Amino acid sequence: MNREQTIERMRVWARRAQSEAEYADTRADALNWRGQAQALNGVASFLGEQGAQLDDFAIWTQVVADREQARLTWIEMQEGPEVPLYAGQVAGFDVALTALKDVDNVVWPRVEPHIG
Numbered sequence: 001m002n003r004e005q006t007i008e009r010m011r012v013w014a015r016r017a018q019s020e021a022e023y024a025d026t027r028a029d030a031l032n033w034r035g036q037a038q039a040l041n042g043v044a045s046f047l048g049e050q051g052a053q054l055d056d057f058a059i060w061t062q063v064v065a066d067r068e069q070a071r072l073t074w075i076e077m078q079e080g081p082e083v084p085l086y087a088g089q090v091a092g093f094d095v096a097l098t099a100l101k102d103v104d105n106v107v108w109p110r111v112e113p114h115i116g
Contacts, residue, residue, distance in 0.1 A: 003052075006099050007044045013095055014040035017088075028084040035088020036095065039070065043096040060100055067093030 014037045021033035043063055051059045070093060074086035 003047055007047050009099050010040045010044040010047075010096055013099075014044065014092075017092065027081075031082070031084040032088035032091070035085040035090075036092035037088075039067075039089045039092025040096055042066070043093070043100075056100075060097075063093065063096060063100060067097065 017033045017037035017040060021030045021037065024030035024033055043066075046062065047059065051062070054062075067090060070086060070089040074083065074090055077083055077086055
């Protein structure tokens with residue numbers, strides 16, 4: 001898969017997540033789906049803009065760093081109405097990294113310090 005195909009795949013997934021958010025049964029579910037859509041759209045935009053001049057490893061590194069920031073925010077905000085949004089962002093980055101794996105043939109290390 002080339003970058004254009006990867007960007008389009010992420011945008012399709014983001015549109016699907018946004019649609020799920022619109023028809024979600026609960027506010028928490030809607031926020032989770034919106035978070036996923038935000039992350040996927042963000043990665044797609046990054047790939048098409050400033051990431052267009054970067055190699056696959058640099059892109060991978062940036063997306064992993066963005067995911068880590070979303071994860072840390074999610075852990076920090078374990079209470080409150082915005083928690084599902086941050087959880088959704090982490091999930092969206094996970095989906096994006098699945099697509100990026102196809103570009104670089106890298107298996108993302110799934111080590112979560114808070115899990116063990």
